[in-house]
Amino acid sequence: MSLALPRNTTRQSESMLLGDAARVLHRLSGTVIVVFVLVHVAAQAVLRAPALAGWNAAMPWLPVVQNQPWIHAVLYFSIVFHALYGLRLLATELGARIDYRRSLWIIVALAALAAVKELARYVA
Amino acid sequence: MSEQITVVAEVRRHDPSQGGEPHYQRFEVTGVDSMRVLDVIRSIYEQQAGDLAYQFACRVGRCGTCAVKVNGVPVLACQERCKPEMRIEPLTPFPVLRDLVVDRSEVETRYAALKLSPQRSCAHPGAPEPIDPALAEKLCHLDLCLACMVCVSACPAVAERPFDGPAFMLKLRHMALHPADSADRLPQALEAGMLECFNCDLCTQLCPADLSPAQAVRDFRRQMIFGKGKP
Amino acid sequence: MRDSNDFILESADVLIAGSGAAGMRAAIAAHDAGAKVVLLAKGPRRANHTRMSGGRYNAVSGANAQDSVEAFYRDTVDSGMGINDHELARILADEAMQRAYDLESYGLAWDRTEARKYYLSMTGGGTFVRTLGSIDEGIGITEVMLHQLHARSVPIRDFHMLVDVVVGRDGRVAGALALDLSRGVWRYYRCPSVIIATGGTSQLYETSSGPAINTGDGIAIALRAGAELVDIEFMQFIPISFVSPPSARGYTLTEPAHYGMRHFDPQAEAAHLVNNKGERFVLAHDPVRKEGSTRDVLARAIMIEILAGRGTPEGGVLMLPDKAVFEAFLKERPTYVKRLLENYGEAQARLEAPIAVTPSALYTLGGVRIDPWCRSRVPGLYAAGEAAGGVHGANRLGGSSMPDIQVFGRRAGMAAAEEAKARGPVAAADGVSEARARAAALEACMQRSGGMRPVEVKKRVQKLMWDHVGLVRSGPKMEQTLRAFGDIRSQVLPAIKVTGASRILNREWMEYLELENMLDIAEAMVASSLLRKETRGAHYRTDYPELDPHWTANVWVRREGAATKVERHAAARPGAADMQPNEQKATAQ
Numbered sequence A: 001m002s003l004a005l006p007r008n009t010t011r012q013s014e015s016m017l018l019g020d021a022a023r024v025l026h027r028l029s030g031t032v033i034v035v036f037v038l039v040h041v042a043a044q045a046v047l048r049a050p051a052l053a054g055w056n057a058a059m060p061w062l063p064v065v066q067n068q069p070w071i072h073a074v075l076y077f078s079i080v081f082h083a084l085y086g087l088r089l090l091a092t093e094l095g096a097r098i099d100y101r102r103s104l105w106i107i108v109a110l111a112a113l114a115a116v117k118e119l120a121r122y123v124a
Numbered sequence B: 001m002s003e004q005i006t007v008v009a010e011v012r013r014h015d016p017s018q019g020g021e022p023h024y025q026r027f028e029v030t031g032v033d034s035m036r037v038l039d040v041i042r043s044i045y046e047q048q049a050g051d052l053a054y055q056f057a058c059r060v061g062r063c064g065t066c067a068v069k070v071n072g073v074p075v076l077a078c079q080e081r082c083k084p085e086m087r088i089e090p091l092t093p094f095p096v097l098r099d100l101v102v103d104r105s106e107v108e109t110r111y112a113a114l115k116l117s118p119q120r121s122c123a124h125p126g127a128p129e130p131i132d133p134a135l136a137e138k139l140c141h142l143d144l145c146l147a148c149m150v151c152v153s154a155c156p157a158v159a160e161r162p163f164d165g166p167a168f169m170l171k172l173r174h175m176a177l178h179p180a181d182s183a184d185r186l187p188q189a190l191e192a193g194m195l196e197c198f199n200c201d202l203c204t205q206l207c208p209a210d211l212s213p214a215q216a217v218r219d220f221r222r223q224m225i226f227g228k229g230k231p
Numbered sequence C: 001m002r003d004s005n006d007f008i009l010e011s012a013d014v015l016i017a018g019s020g021a022a023g024m025r026a027a028i029a030a031h032d033a034g035a036k037v038v039l040l041a042k043g044p045r046r047a048n049h050t051r052m053s054g055g056r057y058n059a060v061s062g063a064n065a066q067d068s069v070e071a072f073y074r075d076t077v078d079s080g081m082g083i084n085d086h087e088l089a090r091i092l093a094d095e096a097m098q099r100a101y102d103l104e105s106y107g108l109a110w111d112r113t114e115a116r117k118y119y120l121s122m123t124g125g126g127t128f129v130r131t132l133g134s135i136d137e138g139i140g141i142t143e144v145m146l147h148q149l150h151a152r153s154v155p156i157r158d159f160h161m162l163v164d165v166v167v168g169r170d171g172r173v174a175g176a177l178a179l180d181l182s183r184g185v186w187r188y189y190r191c192p193s194v195i196i197a198t199g200g201t202s203q204l205y206e207t208s209s210g211p212a213i214n215t216g217d218g219i220a221i222a223l224r225a226g227a228e229l230v231d232i233e234f235m236q237f238i239p240i241s242f243v244s245p246p247s248a249r250g251y252t253l254t255e256p257a258h259y260g261m262r263h264f265d266p267q268a269e270a271a272h273l274v275n276n277k278g279e280r281f282v283l284a285h286d287p288v289r290k291e292g293s294t295r296d297v298l299a300r301a302i303m304i305e306i307l308a309g310r311g312t313p314e315g316g317v318l319m320l321p322d323k324a325v326f327e328a329f330l331k332e333r334p335t336y337v338k339r340l341l342e343n344y345g346e347a348q349a350r351l352e353a354p355i356a357v358t359p360s361a362l363y364t365l366g367g368v369r370i371d372p373w374c375r376s377r378v379p380g381l382y383a384a385g386e387a388a389g390g391v392h393g394a395n396r397l398g399g400s401s402m403p404d405i406q407v408f409g410r411r412a413g414m415a416a417a418e419e420a421k422a423r424g425p426v427a428a429a430d431g432v433s434e435a436r437a438r439a440a441a442l443e444a445c446m447q448r449s450g451g452m453r454p455v456e457v458k459k460r461v462q463k464l465m466w467d468h469v470g471l472v473r474s475g476p477k478m479e480q481t482l483r484a485f486g487d488i489r490s491q492v493l494p495a496i497k498v499t500g501a502s503r504i505l506n507r508e509w510m511e512y513l514e515l516e517n518m519l520d521i522a523e524a525m526v527a528s529s530l531l532r533k534e535t536r537g538a539h540y541r542t543d544y545p546e547l548d549p550h551w552t553a554n555v556w557v558r559r560e561g562a563a564t565k566v567e568r569h570a571a572a573r574p575g576a577a578d579m580q581p582n583e584q585k586a587t588a589q
Helices: A018-048 A050-058 A061-066 A069-093 A100-123 B037-048 B105-113 B133-142 B150-154 B156-160 B166-177 B185-191 B202-206 B213-226 C021-032 C069-079 C086-106 C137-151 C217-225 C255-263 C295-307 C323-332 C334-343 C401-423 C432-441 C454-468 C475-495 C507-531
Strands: B004-013 B023-032 B067-070 B073-076 B085-090 B096-098 C007-011 C014-017 C037-040 C112-114 C160-167 C173-180 C185-190 C193-196 C235-241 C272-274 C317-320 C355-364 C367-369 C381-383 C553-560 C563-570
Touching: A018 A050, A018 A061, A018 A069, A018 A100, A018 B156, A018 B202, A069 A100, A069 B213, A100 B202, B004 B037, B023 B037, B037 B067, B037 B085, B067 B150, B073 B150, B073 B202, B105 B166, B105 C137, B133 B166, B133 C112, B150 B156, B150 B166, B150 B202, B166 B185, B166 B213, B185 B213, B202 B213, C007 C432, C014 C021, C014 C173, C014 C217, C014 C401, C021 C037, C021 C137, C021 C193, C021 C401, C037 C160, C069 C086, C086 C137, C086 C401, C160 C185, C160 C217, C160 C432, C160 C507, C173 C193, C173 C432, C173 C507, C185 C432, C193 C217, C193 C401, C217 C367, C217 C381, C217 C507, C217 C553, C235 C255, C235 C295, C255 C323, C255 C334, C272 C295, C295 C317, C295 C355, C323 C334, C381 C401, C454 C475, C454 C507, C475 C507, C507 C553, C507 C563
Parallel strands: B004 B085, C007 C185, C014 C037, C014 C193, C193 C381
Antiparallel strands: B004 B023, B067 B073, B067 B085, C160 C173, C173 C185, C235 C355, C272 C317, C317 C355, C553 C563
């Protein structure tokens, strides 16, 4: 067992800026979720409300979009990433000591897993 | 024995006192591959551009005055290894004095306004002041901040919101933990925009002294929620 | 002078040049004594030598019951080989601890073993475990002091280089001329007292540990203003410093890695040093203390190996560190472990592989000759810290520069404030025309087109100093060097050109000003080295390799017109000067 050395900070401009990546991903995933909810509400409305039936006809692309597997994968990734990263932020502010590098990769991995699982459902 | 390499550096040149637009000047520098960005800048000055304005003093990551942006990322020029291709620019968002040197007077004004010396309610005893050894160690670590402004330059919250910057949070935390300081540092941290921090740890990643201003912000936020001040 | 906008008149009670700890401590003391203080920094205020130091601080704290103020004083004088100003050495030993408490009151947290007990370690040359330290090192010391200046609203002028001190017709300081590099304008400060706290002259050497700004400006300015220098031939070289990368070459690796277990125990062995044949060459120089010998002996031993071609290809020797101290080293000096990791690699950082080291110029032992209240020979002109001489003699204890700058920084500030109060404001016209003339003369190089660039000449001076007036000196080589300096002064200097036309942060212009100062000091150093025909401490002459009791004496240097005068003065007898420091002399604190 060896003691941890201080970090070597001589290649700062070559590494990925994790904080920037996480922040951008958090915002994008949030946007995806909001857009999904809006689309979902719109879709349900035009399907269920007879008064809006005319609109349904005007949106022939909607079922096509809804049936794209990759869109579901993006959605699942976004939901899992956004939830876990948000929880991580909260936890650290309440005093939990979480390594920002490792936790980010774990969260990305988990979100990707959810996305792959969703994709697999369509492929199968 | 070290290998020789040739690097290409594009350096931003601008003299605001003369007006005109900033431009990038291209230089080739050959040297050992362990060269730091500062070695490249010094070589440019010594061999190719005697009129280049740049700043450094200690050359070993202690004075914090050589900070520049390399390929868009704020770094200490004396610590960062040279790259085959690099664009060297002055640290943003500070006013440029000339070429790679920025004016830090506003930074100093902010430090001064934060009153970062212990606000003592009684005088120092003139004997070892009782400080727990572990706390003393922690205080020292917080005081290792170079004030190089790398974190302030990188911080996305500073760019977007009314936030003084990570470095100031670290110094406030240093005082908040200091047993001799009687001032309440939380309101100061709030005033300086502590709540604007995204908690993204970009400052932690880029700090050349290996400190975490983001952790200082988190400690303040926890203090705000749970009301725990000094340990 | 292009126009009057380039020459600005200001005033102060006490003008301090230098933003290191000596300057800042002086500013605190002078401000607290009621003076209107202005502090000039050549670069940004954080660019100073104190910040680069390991911050190790010799003081008798009481944590080691065996140690005493008397022992600290004796160690200082022994290490200085008897030529210290004994009165100054006594003051250093007496007041160091009070100033350490001052730093703690400013917010510095010294390393502790218990809440009220400081952690002590050994440094080079001491006989007792005595040295305080803190993990934040020189960075912490300068930060807490800087915030004290902020708290007092002392104006700090960044990028202001002191150019000359002007002495009035009454022989007293009338003011000082500074160049505001950030705007390219001259500022003349009317002031009755000026404190030189500009640090040392390590930039005179090719390989040096200090910051790029340590070009001895203040010492040269004091010499030109009529002050005397003392023992300026003594330059301390640190044996253990980085070989690469190029930017870090010469920076000290500090002593814990070298001292190994000796760091905690005076009887233990220090890390071995070997040449490229694997021989422990230090044994031939000091068979008793071996690698635990003083800095001067080690540095010279290493240099001789390198000159004899027994060094590594990069120009160093190898240190075999003791990995048993790694854990303590990591805890106590994380920054140094980080530097080893970044500059050399993980094995070296863990003290598991040989570390390449080279000697480098660290500390100017001589400097402006001062009395116990930091007064120079010129009324109103003070010096403190590395710019002053006499405290450490021929060799300095590791860890003694930090208390030196605190103790004498404060004394300079108090005395200068008192002088300003006693004398009142300087007459309005005094010195202004002299300052204008000087400024105009220093503009000439901006207009020239031919000639050499300052950086080329600077490198030539550095090479000459390193080769002939460094660790190994000899009469003929130094005579030759002195002639070379004369040529540079008469032929090269008047024809130096500055490439850029901009007045803003014109580095070549600044280097031209520095070069004049460097040349003044270099000549003084060679002249006094030539006079001192013996080997003592940091001064080693191959033609006079023995210590000579006749030379238990100081060399004083002064300017008479354009000529440099060097004189031998017997060192003050210890007994006579062993009085307590006279606190009543100054008013404050």
